[in-house]
Amino acid sequence: MTSQDTNDYQSIFLEDRPLMDVRAPVEFEKGAFPKSQNIPILDDLQREAIGTCYKKEGQDAAIALGLQLVGADIREQRLGQWTQFVKAYPEGYLYCFRGGLRSRTTQNWLQEQGVNYPLIKGGYKSMRTYLLQQLELSAEQIPMVILSGLTGSGKTHVLNKTRYQIDLEGLANHRGSAFGSDINDFQPTQINWENKLSIDCLKYRHHYPDAGLLLEDESKRIGRNILPDSFYLKMQQAPSIFLQRELEQRVAIIRDDYFTSSWPLYQQQYQQAGEEKFSTFLLGSLARIKKRLGGVLYEQINASFTLALEHLFATGESNLFDEGVRLLLLEYYDPMYQYQLKNKQRKMVFSGTEPEILAWVEEHLKTIT
The missing domain is CATH 3.40.50 (Rossmann fold)
Incomplete structure (x- = not known):
């Protein structure tokens, strides 16, 4: 975590903050935000395998499988892409689906490289809920x-x-x-x-x-x-x-x-x-x-x-x-x-x-x- 982690969704959207979406491509294609770019920590097959493992064997086993699937070469590639995004958009944020394990893992890997980059608390799900609520409010007001x-x-x-x-x-x-x-x-x-x-x-x-x-x-x-x-x-x-x-x-x-x-x-x-x-x-x-x-x-x-x-x-x-x-x-x-x-x-x-x-x-x- 960083001190800049936020759940101020209003400012994020009003200010058009750049967003690094680390969800799998299949999630991104279903729905994302106008200023987001998909740089996933897991591809679609890896996400599916880890999800199945989590349901059957629990979180610890799923984390272990994730580390196994994302080997040193893949991790280095991801870090290179994330670092490029951070340099291009220092004012941005990263997020996954709920602001949980994938966001924290991305953030931790970046911190190990000396890069601090804030995440969005609650992730995509909370931002999507916020926008649906705001759309209802806009229609009303x-x-x-x-x-x-x-x-x-x-x-x-x-x-x-x-x-x-x-x-x-x-x-x-x-x-x-x-x-x-x-x-x-x-x-x-x-x-x-x-x-x-x-x-x-x-x-x-x-x-x-x-x-x-x-x-x-x-x-x-x-x-x-x-x-x-x-x-x-x-x-x-x-x-x-x-x-x-x-x-x-x-x-x-x-x-x-x-x-x-x-x-x-x-x-x-x-x-x-x-x-x-x-x-x-x-x-x-x-x-x-x-x-x-x-x-x-x-x-x-x-x-x-x-x-x-x-x-x-x-x-x-x-x-x-x-x-x-x-x-x-x-x-x-x-x-x-x-x-x-x-x-x-x-x-x-x-x-x-x-x-x-x-x-x-x-x-x-x-x-x-």
């Missing part, structure tokens, strides 16, 4: 206002122009529609998503204790990530403001966000296979909502997008997507929005253009008592 608008209104763009916001789609790495996944289809695990959301809310409460919070109107599921019940319920009960945008402006925003900006990324990552990958992504995303579109409308939009893809690959121009996007908006997304609006109890307190929305937010959200 933060006054929320919901930014609504028809699909393609550019809500995320507007959201990111104000300080009084948390970008849920950004945290989930998903743009919240059938076409919303990123090029690598990467989203955080549900645990990591909840941890990131909780930390962002904690920071928001700390930096803007009297302010309201602007959130984009979202369904409970954003891609594969699911909003916690209490947080989503608070959003459903919150007042809303409506972003006005003309149809052709919406078409242009969708074209730029989903086609003009995405195609170069596919070219860069996949090179010669870029055309196939981009076509598969776009037409596959459309096919996933085929039943909801209906056969005739699906065939119309699919044909339009296929022609637009050929034009894009030949000329680099994305303007032919407009026809299919317009059909999607008028025949699918707009009617769906109107249907959902009828089934929501949310009170709309303001409606305006982008500049008007931003002015309203600045005036009304900076202090809510």
Whole structure:
């Protein structure tokens, strides 16, 4: 132990302290924290073997097996990696699952090398519990206002122009529609998503204790990530403001966000296979909502997008997507929005253009008592 060992979880997350996670990789992959790096004391097989030994023969036998499995060469390798981390992040902490044997062993081995590095009391389990409690508290305490608008209104763009916001789609790495996944289809695990959301809310409460919070109107599921019940319920009960945008402006925003900006990324990552990958992504995303579109409308939009893809690959121009996007908006997304609006109890307190929305937010959200 060191005198700097801590259970001040709030400071750790508010200050973005670097964290050295010495749990096994399988534990880290299930869930960790945004500023953590996995440098395990035991690999997955070693952890499993020691866990089995502990259950059958007790702690002393498990410790003995651990020392046997982590021989001199492995120990030296681990120490080298840990020492590098400590030098790079002297302000950080180390942790294991409960702040127990693995943390203390790591700390002791480092001390034998003349390196003192603090651990987090209670480990991952206590920090995770703290963040879940704080997320509930945030849902209860933060006054929320919901930014609504028809699909393609550019809500995320507007959201990111104000300080009084948390970008849920950004945290989930998903743009919240059938076409919303990123090029690598990467989203955080549900645990990591909840941890990131909780930390962002904690920071928001700390930096803007009297302010309201602007959130984009979202369904409970954003891609594969699911909003916690209490947080989503608070959003459903919150007042809303409506972003006005003309149809052709919406078409242009969708074209730029989903086609003009995405195609170069596919070219860069996949090179010669870029055309196939981009076509598969776009037409596959459309096919996933085929039943909801209906056969005739699906065939119309699919044909339009296929022609637009050929034009894009030949000329680099994305303007032919407009026809299919317009059909999607008028025949699918707009009617769906109107249907959902009828089934929501949310009170709309303001409606305006982008500049008007931003002015309203600045005036009304900076202090809510």
